[in-house]
Amino acid sequence: MSVTDAAKETHGSRRSQWRRLDSLFAGSGPTILAPPVYRGRQWPFLALVLAVGCVVPLAFGGDPYHDGLLIQALTSAILALGFFWCFGFGGQFTFAVFAMYAAGAYVSVWGAAHFGGFWSGLVLAMVVTAAIGGLTRLVFVKLAPIYFAIATLAVGELLFILFRQWTSFTGGYNGVSSIAVPSVFGFRLGTPHRLYYLMLGVLGVFLAATVALVRSPAMRDLIMSRDHGPVAATAGLRPRHLTLIAFMVGSAMQGAAGSLYAHSSSFFSLESFSVDISLSVLLMVLLGGMDSVYGPVIGAAVVVYLPELLRSAQKYSDLFYAGLVLLIVVAFPGGVAGVRGIAGRWIQRARSH
Amino acid sequence: MLEATDITVRFGGVVAVNGVSLTVGDHEIVGLIGPNGSGKSTFINALTGLVKASGTVKVDGRRIALGRPGGVSRRGVLRTFQTPQVDDRLTCLENVLVGLPGRDLRTLPVAWFRRPAMLRAERARWERAFRALEFVGLSRKAHVEGGAISYGERRRLELARVYAGEPRLLLLDEPAAGLNHRETAGLVELLTRWRDDGGPSLLLVEHKIDFLESLCHRMIVLELGSQIAAGEPAAVWAEARVVDAYLGTL
Secondary structure: OOHHHHHHHHHHHHHHHHHHHHHHHHOOOHHHHOOHHHHOOHHHHHHHHHHHHHHHHHHHOOOHHHHHHHHHHHHHHHHHHHHHHHHHHOOOOOOOHHHHHHHHHHHHHHHHHHOOOHHHHHHHHHHHHHHHHHHHHHHOOOOOHHHHHHHHHHHHHHHHHHHHHOHHHHOHHHOEOOOOOOEEOOEEOOOHHHHHHHHHHHHHHHHHHHHHHHOOHHHHHHHHHHHOHHHHHHOOOOHHHHHHHHHHHHHHHHHHHHHHHHHOOOOEOHHHOOOHHHHHHHHHHHHHOOOOOOHHHHHHHHHHHHHHHHHHHHHHHHHHHHHHHHHHHHHOOOOHHHHHHHHHHHHHHHHHO | OEEEEEEEEEEOOEEEEEEEEEEEOOOOEEEEEOOOOOOHHHHHHHHOOOOOOEEEEEEOOEEEOOOOOOOOHHHOEEEOOOOOOOOOOOEHHHHHHOOOOOOOOOOHHHHHHOHHHHHHHHHHHHHHHHHHHHHHOOHHHOOOEHHHOOHHHHHHHHHHHHHHOOOOEEEEEOOOOOOOHHHHHHHHHHHHHHHHOOOOEEEEEOOOHHHHHOOOOEEEEEEOOEEEEEEOHHHHHHOHHHHHHHHOOO
């Protein structure tokens, strides 16, 4: 061993000694102990996302058609976030999304008419859809996930039949047209622009609720309950209780999306709701990515805007669309939200060769 | 502490556990042994409600409903599994945090509306979970994901989780399975240290005989789902049927 080697070694060991000493002072401190999730910058990022959301209409809005797309993207984002709570957090796939959406819309319109305005309608819609979701979950709690998914499809279709037959409540295919216009502190939100900001606010609150869960002990209890139910139970958790709550919150968000859809329309009917909605929400969440709370938002934007971008391709647009979806699903299993990580790995690999 | 009477488990036509009874007293260490397929793990699964069973289980004299997981865990009876059950994507520290007792201040409403109180409780919890990792010698891996550690470390991680749960009775399902000689010795040392520290009563399911002898006060031997012997380790080994069950007729 040469002298320089030895010097290097002592230097290295001294440095590690310092590090050890350093960690003696700082190491037992709670900040060092914080699990990685608390060290992320989720709150600033949420603020950034909402700030971007605030300026988006200035770039994309303007005429009624584009305003309509913006509003559609936001309702879809809220709906997809609700599905994300059920599927991603609660671990339960549900086909009943479209029925929750419809139930939210009808209950909200009725509630707004009877209990003084949009806000009570929204709250009532969320309570009712949470109850329906929770009840579905409770009744079918013993089913394996795939059978539970089928059960939710049946529940969704049953609700749809109910809405079709109960015309005094829903108007059936003739629809509802006397819908309360939302207002905030007496300020009427009659224009698409204002409705956009109302929805952005609701989405912001829901995203904040999601981030608050992710940065909390409830999230790891939920992960354990979702992925290792029996183990979690023997460790003293209540796995069914926890996943049920996630499912109910998700259902309530789907109901809220329906309520916002209803109150941003001057007219809607049963034709607005079909099981296709459930499928496209699934597509949104898969495209956006299951690993990020922004996955549903990104996915909703992609699903709403991609057909627009492909318009110039005219008759090939469907083909492009299907191809793009396949590409994302195959090449980026983490969805659009996971692209950064995968691309980073590609670049790293290319550099190392 | 634990009183199980006449536990029977049927899988279709097969009787996996046939009327087995046992008690574990405070600070007692009981071994449950038997050849493969003798129903040891099934018995533990029945006690913890993971499989349907008949019979009665009492913890501190209170009857626990069978067939429902979580019944005994809320009375301070925790367990480990034959293959260590930890989450691959949670860090080691988080895997331990899940096992800490105390359900309040970690619910969803608290995460939404009482964040300062939640975070204060969280900090104390990190500390406790870290102590548990230190106890099993895994503190250096606190922020490593559960999927990235070795098999032996996963065993210790699972042990840290139940250690953090402050059990009064711990059911260990083949805790030394898949461990080499040195790791097994480390496990014995760990359990001894915990016992001397006022640790929980233990019900040990094991194959490794030396492992049991060094720890157990009493042993119960199962064969084909039924109890064939019980008593102090030396007396149990003296019984011809036990030797037959283990080594075959000589």
